Amino acid sequence: MRKLLAKAALAAGICFAGLCAAVPAVFAQEATIVFNTNEVGAPTYNPIKASMLNAATGLIYDMLVEQDADLSFHPHLAESWEEAPDGMSWVFHLKKGVTFHNGEPFNAQTIPAWLELFKESDNAYMSEAIDKVEVVDDYTVKFAMKHPDPNLLYNLSSTFMAIPEPKAYKALGDKFGVTEAIGTGPYKLETFNVGSETVLVRNDAYTWGSPLSKNTGPAKIQKLTFREIPEESTAFLELKTGGVDMLLGVPTDFMGELKSEPNIALLTLPGSEVAYMSINVTSAPFTDIKVREAAAFAINQQEILDSIYGGVGSVANTFLISALPESQVDPKYLVKYDPERSKTLLDEAGWKMADDGIRAKDGTPLKVSLWTQSDTSFRRLSEVVQAQLKAVGIDAEITSFDSSSIRDQYKSGKQQLAVRSYEWNNADIVDWFFGGDRLGYPNTSMFNDPKAEELRKKAMSGSANSEQRQANFKTYHEYVLSQFPMAPIYQPTVNVAYNKDRLVLPEHIRGTEVGPATFMDMTVKE
Amino acid sequence: MTAAASSARPALRDHLVARAFRTKTGAIAGGWLVLLALAAIFAHVLTPYEYDVQQLSAAYSPPSLSHWLGTDEFGRDLLTRILYGARISLSVSVISIGLSVLAGMVLGAAAGYFGGRLDRMITTVIDLSWSFPEILVALILVAIIGPGVTGTMVAITVAYLAQFARLTRAQVMAIKSETFIEAASGLGASHRHILFRHLLPNAITPVLVSGMLATGDAIILEATLGFFGLGAQPPTPSWGAMMSSGTALLFKAPWIIIFPGLAAAITVVSINLFGDALIAGLDVRSRPRTE
Numbered sequence: 115m116r117k118l119l120a121k122a123a124l125a126a127g128i129c130f131a132g133l134c135a136a137v138p139a140v141f142a143q144e145a146t147i148v149f150n151t152n153e154v155g156a157p158t159y160n161p162i163k164a165s166m167l168n169a170a171t172g173l174i175y176d177m178l179v180e181q182d183a184d185l186s187f188h189p190h191l192a193e194s195w196e197e198a199p200d201g202m203s204w205v206f207h208l209k210k211g212v213t214f215h216n217g218e219p220f221n222a223q224t225i226p227a228w229l230e231l232f233k234e235s236d237n238a239y240m241s242e243a244i245d246k247v248e249v250v251d252d253y254t255v256k257f258a259m260k261h262p263d264p265n266l267l268y269n270l271s272s273t274f275m276a277i278p279e280p281k282a283y284k285a286l287g288d289k290f291g292v293t294e295a296i297g298t299g300p301y302k303l304e305t306f307n308v309g310s311e312t313v314l315v316r317n318d319a320y321t322w323g324s325p326l327s328k329n330t331g332p333a334k335i336q337k338l339t340f341r342e343i344p345e346e347s348t349a350f351l352e353l354k355t356g357g358v359d360m361l362l363g364v365p366t367d368f369m370g371e372l373k374s375e376p377n378i379a380l381l382t383l384p385g386s387e388v389a390y391m392s393i394n395v396t397s398a399p400f401t402d403i404k405v406r407e408a409a410a411f412a413i414n415q416q417e418i419l420d421s422i423y424g425g426v427g428s429v430a431n432t433f434l435i436s437a438l439p440e441s442q443v444d445p446k447y448l449v450k451y452d453p454e455r456s457k458t459l460l461d462e463a464g465w466k467m468a469d470d471g472i473r474a475k476d477g478t479p480l481k482v483s484l485w486t487q488s489d490t491s492f493r494r495l496s497e498v499v500q501a502q503l504k505a506v507g508i509d510a511e512i513t514s515f516d517s518s519s520i521r522d523q524y525k526s527g528k529q530q531l532a533v534r535s536y537e538w539n540n541a542d543i544v545d546w547f548f549g550g551d552r553l554g555y556p557n558t559s560m561f562n563d564p565k566a567e568e569l570r571k572k573a574m575s576g577s578a579n580s581e582q583r584q585a586n587f588k589t590y591h592e593y594v595l596s597q598f599p600m601a602p603i604y605q606p607t608v609n610v611a612y613n614k615d616r617l618v619l620p621e622h623i624r625g626t627e628v629g630p631a632t633f634m635d636m637t638v639k640e
Numbered sequence: 641m642t643a644a645a646s647s648a649r650p651a652l653r654d655h656l657v658a659r660a661f662r663t664k665t666g667a668i669a670g671g672w673l674v675l676l677a678l679a680a681i682f683a684h685v686l687t688p689y690e691y692d693v694q695q696l697s698a699a700y701s702p703p704s705l706s707h708w709l710g711t712d713e714f715g716r717d718l719l720t721r722i723l724y725g726a727r728i729s730l731s732v733s734v735i736s737i738g739l740s741v742l743a744g745m746v747l748g749a750a751a752g753y754f755g756g757r758l759d760r761m762i763t764t765v766i767d768l769s770w771s772f773p774e775i776l777v778a779l780i781l782v783a784i785i786g787p788g789v790t791g792t793m794v795a796i797t798v799a800y801l802a803q804f805a806r807l808t809r810a811q812v813m814a815i816k817s818e819t820f821i822e823a824a825s826g827l828g829a830s831h832r833h834i835l836f837r838h839l840l841p842n843a844i845t846p847v848l849v850s851g852m853l854a855t856g857d858a859i860i861l862e863a864t865l866g867f868f869g870l871g872a873q874p875p876t877p878s879w880g881a882m883m884s885s886g887t888a889l890l891f892k893a894p895w896i897i898i899f900p901g902l903a904a905a906i907t908v909v910s911i912n913l914f915g916d917a918l919i920a921g922l923d924v925r926s927r928p929r930t931e
Contacts, residue, residue: 347890371891421696422713488787488869490888493881494713497874501694501714514787514869 143336143638145617148349150363150608152537154342155309160291161276162231162283169362170312170340172630175276175297178206179267180324181626183383185437185539187267190324191220191277191298201262201578208253212322214279215302222249227280240269243575261575264583268540298322300333300634312340326624326631334637353378353611359638360612362628365491366426369609377615383623384437385608386539388430391484391499391601392532392547392558399465399480400530403598408459409531410601412506414451418498418604426609430602432595433544440541440587447595449602456506465507473507484510485524485532487517495603496533503531525554532558533603539626541587545574548594559599569593615639656845659921666917669910676907680726689717691724692875700893710895713885718895722903725877729904732789732872733858736796741851743797744804745840751805752812753835763809766802774799778861779870787870795865796858803854804847811843849918856911863904879904 153168161167161175178192189195192206212220226247232238243263248256257266269275279296286294295303300323301314316336323330341358343349350368352358354375364372364380372378391413399405415429431448434441465473465480473480484503486496496512503510510531515523523529536543546552549570550562569590577583610628612619620635660666679686698715701707709718751762769777778795785791815821816839824834859879865871866880874881879900886897 345887347887350891365888367888367892417696421699490885493869493874494885497714498694498696500875501692512873512875514873516783516868516870519783 143334144339145335145337145360145636145638146339146341146358147360147362148341148343148352148358150361151344151346151349152363154344157308158291159295159303159306159312161274161278162235162237164274164291165236167273168312168340169627169629170301170314170338171273171276172299173301173314173338173633174295174299174303175273175278176212176299176322176324176630177271177273177276178208179271180326180631181268181271182326182624183626185626187271188325191322192270195267201264202259204257204259204266205250206255206257208255209322210253212298213319214282214298215296215317216279216282218279218281218296220277220298221252222255223252224277224280225249225255228277231278231280231283237274240272240275262578263575264577264580265540265542300630301338304337310342314338314340323634324631327634328620329634333634335633338633353613356613359616360610362608362610364609364611366423366606366609368611369424369426372611377613378611379614379619381610381612381619381623381628382426383608383610383627384435385427385537385606386435386437386626387535387537387606387608388433388435388602389495389533389535389604389606390430390433391603392529392534393599393601394527394530394532394558394560395597395599396527396560397530399463399475399482402463404459404463405465406598408456408463408506409503409508410449410598411452411456411459412503412508413449413499413601413603414453414502415603416451417502418495422494422498423604423606427604427606430605432602433547433591433600434541435539435605437539438541439584440544440591443588443592443595447592449595449598453506460507467507471504471507472509479509480507481509481511482530484512485520485529486512486514487520487534488514489517492517492533492535499531499533499603521555524558527554527560529558534558541584541591542574544587544591544594545570548599561594561597561599563597566590566593566597656918656921660914660917663917663920665913669913669917672906672910673914676726676903677730679723680730683720683723683727687717687720687723689720691716691721691877700889702893703895709899710893712882712896713889713893718882718899721877721882722879722900725879725882725900726903726907728789728872728876728878729859729862729907732793732862733796733855736793737800737851737855737858739793739797740800740854741804741847744801745808745844745847747801748805748808748810749812749835749840749843752809753816753831753839759809762805766805769798770802770806774857774861775864778865779868782865782870787865787873789872789876792862792865792871796861799861800854800858804851807847807850808843811846812839815839815842845922849915849922852918853912853915856908856915859904859908859911 149168156166156168158164159171159174161171176191178190180188180190182188191209191212193209195204195206197204208222214220226249229241229244229247232241243259243261243266244257245260246258248258250256276297278290282296283290292306300317300320302317304313304315306312316333318332320332321330343352346365349361353361369380372380393400393406393409395401395406415431419425419427419429428436431450432441432443460473464475468474484496484500486492493514500510500512547556548559548561548566549557550567553560553562573583573586573590577586608627616639618637618639620632623632625631661670693716695715698711699713701711703710707717709722712718712721747762751759777799781795781798782791785794821834821838824838862871863880866878867884869881869884871880872878882900883897889896
């Protein structure tokens with residue numbers, strides 16, 4: 115009887131504690147995480163159809179290959195692989211004993227069934243180079259290639275090539291990734307409310323973690339709740355008051371404030387984002403390369419880094435993140451603030467300084483439009499860019515669009531300058547944003563240059579191995595830089611903040627972000 | 641139309657405003673509005689700073705003697721930006737509500753006076769737009785026209801039109817059946833004469849007062865659009881846009897959000913209090929119906 119009473123008291127206690135979330139110790143093996151704001155609103159966990167996936171995707175599914183923070187590749191569902199010397203075939207040896215959340219086995223048969231699903235998807239380009247998949251034995255597959263693809267491992271390591279269970283995928287149709295998502299990952303999708311919350315529960319059968327985490331067995335935390343909070347200051351307050359345990363993205367503005375909080379730990383990781391200003395090469399006055407070059411050299415990257423971002427992150431002088439070898443271009447191609455060069459070029463192009471501080475040519479003032487997204491951070495960056503352009507005599511008028519509608523606006527091709535950013539850690543982003551067949555969006559610069567197209571083709575599909583691909587992409591990147599279809603601005607870091615009274619993170623963060631490898635080793639303090 | 645109306649009843653309106661100023665709240669509220677309007681008009685004389693010149697080294701300065709309300713994230717003087725922001729806020733809301741009242745009265749009077757099919761047509765359209773919240777109408781219009789001051793003005797004008805049209809229509813309908821209108825009509829007065837000399841002068845005061853009150857809402861709507869980045873585009877200051885950039889800096893530089901917010905709040909409250917004072921002075925029954 116006494117035992118029963120004690121149990122009842124305990125149960126009541128737990129219920130009470132559950133009501134007031136301020137007592138986290140009771141739910142020790144649970145954690146609440148807030149996505150980075152740029153991942154808010156991801157509509158599905160379907161890796162094959164999605165154009166945007168959030169950080170929880172990598173916990174529901176596994177990839178064949180993992181990429182580490184140093185961009186090197188490591189085995190995961192593929193234990194090892196061999197590439198033919200001519201790059202025309204790849205053999206992958208798969209891990210044994212892997213099962214999907216619905217009990218279906220993962221084996222060599224899964225691979226052709228999965229790659230088949232990419233047909234007619236926007237993400238088809240990722241597996242485009244694979245001609246045929248041959249099942250050699252139960253755990254070995256061979257890819258016959260259309261052309262060598264030195265980027266294959268990168269694509270296989272991307273969450274867009276995370277492997278869903280093909281039978282469930284077909285059975286669920288459009289519901290896959292929304293109502294249910296079946297993968298082999300360390301967590302199962304329990305509930306998903308688009309734009310608000312995703313609840314994951316631990317996959318207790320999981321024993322095939324990647325070598326990037328110390329723990330390869332089941333994850334340590336039983337339940338992860340991912341919340342989507344679009345307003346950064348709200349997310350910040352939630353962390354501060356203990357409502358959530360971790361923020362996957364913290365704006366630099368809040369870092370000072372967070373550092374002074376005794377229970378908050380802050381991680382700063384090199385990100386894969388580049389902020390830049392695209393320049394529409396088909397819109398006068400930017401049809402004149404001298405005016406483009408002048409606009410590009412008017413951007414004071416260091417001032418922006420220091421004043422807006424408090425020195426956190428680094429300047430961008432090329433289109434690619436500095437971690438990529440293709441960003442190591444010949445110094446003469448670097449775009450680095452030089453107001454004198456800017457002014458000289460504008461003088462040469464016939465735009466003379468007038469009394470009102472705005473240059474003019476044949477009575478026409480140098481007035482251009484500058485597009486940006488209406489989010490606070492974009493607006494702020496754009497306002498400094500506007501002032502910097504004005505300093506050399508260019509009058510840029512800002513127009514801000516809602517971030518969901520701006521892509522359609524770009525497709526009209528009416529933009530002149532636009533402050534934007536992208537997040538990607540592969541050189542093929544140059545192809546994505548400057549390819550002549552994607553004018554408007556993603557090619558907001560409307561850049562379509564015969565020589566660039568030639569170099570682009572060579573870089574995308576004319577490389578037999580990764581050294582060649584690197585060299586080809588570097589040449590392509592250098593040529594694009596020399597034509598000034600954009601001005602690089604800034605490379606932010608990824609700032610992750612967590613409650614250190616609640617969570618213990620591994621000492622070294624492995625992988626390209628705080629992702630599966632980190633969550634596998636993460637524990638909640640008892 | 642309004643010219644005719646005001647020449648018809650100058651004494652009453654002067655009396656009304658004067659009466660509103662004589663009450664305590666009316667005097668305080670009206671005083672703030674007059675002061676703000678003057679400060680907005682003479683902003684360029686009152687402050688030594690430019691609203692658009694960035695001085696990044698002075699960014700995030702707290703309120704001090706040199707910057708009374710501190711500086712924003714670009715080192716621009718906040719007081720200067722609030723004063724110039726008042727220009728945008730006040731002019732946009734007053735002009736748009738003015739246009740809205742004008743258009744609403746024309747539609748409402750036409751519907752109420754002529755009745756019949758015209759009335760049904762106008763009423764249907766007006767009721768339809770009335771069923772949407774103002775902010776929704778405004779957002780749709782700005783999405784179509786494009787962000788900026790013009791878009792904002794059109795959006796506010798259309799968003800509030802229904803309210804004035806309905807009010808005018810109701811007023812006109814009520815007065816239309818009075819004997820003095822029948823008399824005028826019987827004496828052979830034209831529609832124009834009856835509408836402009838008899839109906840509208842008697843219907844206008846409540847519409848103007850409700851226009852006054854709507855100006856307060858319009859300031860909020862303008863600030864809301866600005867907050868979403870759809871109002872006046874940078875570097876032109878707008879209270880809403882200033883507050884929106886302040887949200888991210890709430891902890892680092894709270895003054896960036898607090899002062900524009902206070903300015904907007906005090907102004908809107910003042911407009912409402914002054915409007916209330918006007919209403920209090922507006923005793924509809926005791927007013928003479930004709931000259």
